[in-house]
Amino acid sequence: MAAARVRCHCNALFTSHRNSSTLPISPTRVGFTALKCPRKFLLSIGDGSSSCTRNVSGSCLKGTVRAVMEEEKTGAIKEREVEEKRFTCVMKFGGSSVATAERMGEVADLILAFPEESPVIVLSAMGKTTNNLLLAGEKAVSCGVSNASEIEELSVIKELHLRTVKELKIDPSVVTSFLEELEQLLKGIAMMKELTLRTRDYLVSFGECLSTRIFAAYLNKIGVKARQYDAFEIGFITTDDFTNGDILEATYPAVAKRLYDDWMHDPAVPIITGFLGKGWKTGAVTTLGRGGSDLTATTIGKALGLQEIQVWKDVDGVLTCDPTIYKRATPVPFLTFDEAAELAYFGAQVLHPQSMRPAREGEIPVRVKNSYNPKAPGTIITKTRDMTKTVLTSIVLKRNVTMLDIASTRMLGQVGFLAKVFSIFEDLEISVDVVATSEVSLSLTLDPSKLWSRELIQQASSLEELEKIAVVNLSKGRAIISLIGNVQHSSLILERAFHVLWTKGINVQMISQGASKVNISLIVNDDEAEGCVEALHKSFFESGDLSELLIQPRLGNGSPVRTMQVDN
Ligand SMILES: Nc1ncnc2c1ncn2[C@@H]1O[C@H](COP(=O)(O)OP(=O)(O)O)[C@@H](O)[C@H]1O
Ligand SMILES: N[C@@H](CC(=O)OP(=O)(O)O)C(=O)O
Structure with a gap:
């Protein structure tokens, strides 16, 4: 209900209502107020500052409030409308x-x-502005201050944004000061011969x-x-x-x-x-x-x-x-x-x-x-x-991955081996992608796009801690193929995936089923990975026979269960 504010013109009442000369009331309370003062009221509906203000006599105040509230679009109503229309x-x-x-x-x-x-x-x-900003920043580090304005990517960025404002027929001043500032920033980077991560972020922010x-x-x-x-x-x-x-x-x-x-x-x-x-x-x-x-x-x-x-x-x-x-x-x-x-x-x-x-x-x-x-x-x-008819949802490829095989130098029964390995990763601030473990060995993958793993991969010394307790083998050039889907059907997914890969002569080097129950990851050689994705896609999404397999429950020996005819 929109609030009505009633201000009494009667000084006597005004005095007695000194602390509430403007009284927020609802129409049902108007009668009470009107009884107390039969003289003139200044009535306003809404927030009091709206133009909907009337002088009315006390006796007809109640009716007027109702009428005004219905006939006028008051500030309060407008406000509510604005609120109701807010973001969907x-x-x-x-x-x-x-x-x-x-x-x-x-x-x-x-x-x-x-x-x-x-x-x-x-x-x-x-478009590609973020990439161009990053490239421009990298070039600025070594190009010298006097050449910073000539960086090709800067010209591409300027040209794109100036052409866009021109074609959209809007005032170019919305971009010109930013483009000038961008050029200054690149000169600054050239002067410092350094592009810190902080400056990189500031630099790429120009795009958005x-x-x-x-x-x-x-x-x-x-x-x-x-x-x-x-x-x-x-x-x-x-x-x-x-x-x-x-x-x-x-x-x-x-x-x-x-x-x-x-x-x-x-x-x-x-x-x-x-x-x-x-x-x-x-x-x-x-x-x-x-x-x-x-x-x-x-x-x-x-x-x-x-x-x-x-x-x-x-x-x-x-x-x-x-x-x-x-x-x-x-x-x-x-x-x-x-x-x-x-x-x-x-x-x-x-x-x-x-x-x-x-x-x-x-x-x-x-x-x-x-x-x-x-x-x-x-x-x-x-x-x-509804996952009942789902086997596989999507096949995802992550390329250029490094795999670590870590085998304990001690024999079976060694307590705390995995705990030690992971505490070393914690110290090195390494989080791992895919892991497969046994009691005395584990294989895991590292993503080179993350800074820590790049350092680890480049600096073999980071592995020294691990080598105190295990034999470590680092293999670059691997890829993770993730099969995202219904892991309730993991045997069916694996049977089919391995069949496809076996047919192609591909050896899977590691396999892991995520705890999230939606992902099975297979590690293969990077140069074979795209071919694998294509072959898997054909088999899972283009052969059209998977849903049939879902309907037919299977016996232990793999043959479909016979359905029994029951006569009534
Ligand atoms: N499973 C996938 N489904 C759809 N697109 C994918 C998939 N995997 C990779 N892509 C790529 O992601 C691109 C869209 O993402 P992105 O470039 O981030 O779009 P935008 O810049 O418009 O947000 C597609 O052009 C496609 O090449
Ligand atoms: N421009 C940024 C952020 C982003 O989300 O871009 P896009 O929506 O085009 O993927 C980038 O390129 O990373």
């Missing part, structure tokens, strides 16, 4: 979706094609800062009121792990407060930089790891308690394998958060590895859609799904 979903558009002016225009049309939604928009940097400013300006130009936000200014607080910041809990209330406050004060579509945050100790710009805009989107989804998180890509959803490895990959219509997280963690570039966490915590469905083909249904990711 978050829509994240990746670099491929906003690569050019034309694409930005199409994304704007796409957003407007959903008038029932009140979205929060998250954008990545345009530019794309969101352009897009917000374009929406405003076409009459859609939009407001640009830098995530690091609105409460995205992270650890100070530059290039790989972890979002801290304080982010959720801070972001919600800022976005809701602004919306209530002056509604506008928020256009937020993906990928960026602010280190909680340093206060410097951080990034959430490559592909981190997905995580920005799911964080906003959880912070605002939205109905849906949409991530718009350049593919028809999450596919049965990476389409760049095997082009007959097909969309997976449904996934659980666990499956999606495993898939992302094991290298499916389509989603950021951490991005499922906020969605799972907030139980908010994530929809993966294609901005180039919006009609395609995409993939919907939820907490649970």
Whole structure:
């Protein structure tokens, strides 16, 4: 109910109501107030500052309140309307979706094609801008100050953004000062001959800062009121792990407060930089790891308690394998958060590895859609799904992996061997990908994209601690093939996978079934891996015979169980 405020013009009453000369009341209380003072009231509905103010006599006050409340759109009602219309979903558009002016225009049309939604928009940097910024930074380290302005990638970035504002017919000043600052930064890096992780993060932040400013300006130009936000200014607080910041809990209330406050004060579509945050100790710009805009989107989804998180890509959803490895990959219509997280963690570039966490915590469905083909249904990711007919969901390949075989120098029965090995990894701050163990030996894989393992791989001395208790063998050039699916059917998956690989003459070097029960990982030689994915895909997704095997229960000897005819 909208609050009505009644101010009495009668001095006597005013005196007796000194502490409450403006009385917030509901219409049912008006009668009581009117009885006390039969003289003039100044009646206002809403927040008191609205234009809906009337002088009425006390005797007809009650009726007037009701009439005014019904006939007028009061400030309070408007406020409620604004509140009700506030955000319904978050829509994240990746670099491929906003690569050019034309694409930005199409994304704007796409957003407007959903008038029932009140979205929060998250954008990545345009096209390959992040890669170009990183390359420019690396070149600046060694090119000399006088050559910094000539770095090819800087020219590409300038040209792309200036062309985009020109084609979208918006004021170039939204990008020019940023492009000048970027050039200055590259000169600074050239002068220092150093690119720290902190500076790298600041450098790549220009990509998202530019794309969101352009897009917000374009929406405003076409009459859609939009407001640009830098995530690091609105409460995205992270650890100070530059290039790989972890979002801290304080982010959720801070972001919600800022976005809701602004919306209530002056509604506008928020256009937020993906990928960026602010280190909680340093206060410097951080990034959430490559592909981190997905995580920005799911964080906003959880912070605002939205109905849906949409991530718009350049593919028809999450596919049965990476389409760049095997082009007959097909969309997976449904996934659980666990499956999606495993898939992302094991290298499916389509989603950021951490991005499922906020969605799972907030139980908010994530929809993966294609901005180039919006009609395609995409993939919907939820907490649970019907797995009865599922054997395999997707095949994921992680390349350039290093494998460690560690065998105890002591014999069987040695207590605490595994504990010792893992405490050494803990000291070295090493987290491992895939592990297979026995009492006296273990094999594990290390991901070279993580700094620690790169150091470990380069500096054999890091292995010295391990070599005190075990024989260690390090093998580079391996790949992890992850079979994501229903591990309830693990025997069927393994039987088929091993048959396929045996037919191809491939030796599996290690195998591990994840505790999450959605993933079986096989380690093979890197140079054989793509061929394996293709062969596995053909067998699991193109042969069409798996579902039959699911319906037919099998006897111990492998033959199908006969069904018995029962006559009534
Ligand atoms: N299982 C998979 N399903 C879909 N896409 C995948 C998969 N594995 C790898 N990819 C790659 O991920 C790309 C989409 O992710 P990404 O480049 O991060 O998109 P964006 O930049 O638009 O967010 C696809 O073009 C595809 O090459
Ligand atoms: N621009 C950043 C963040 C990101 O998420 O990009 P994309 O959505 O295009 O994967 C990157 O390239 O890593």
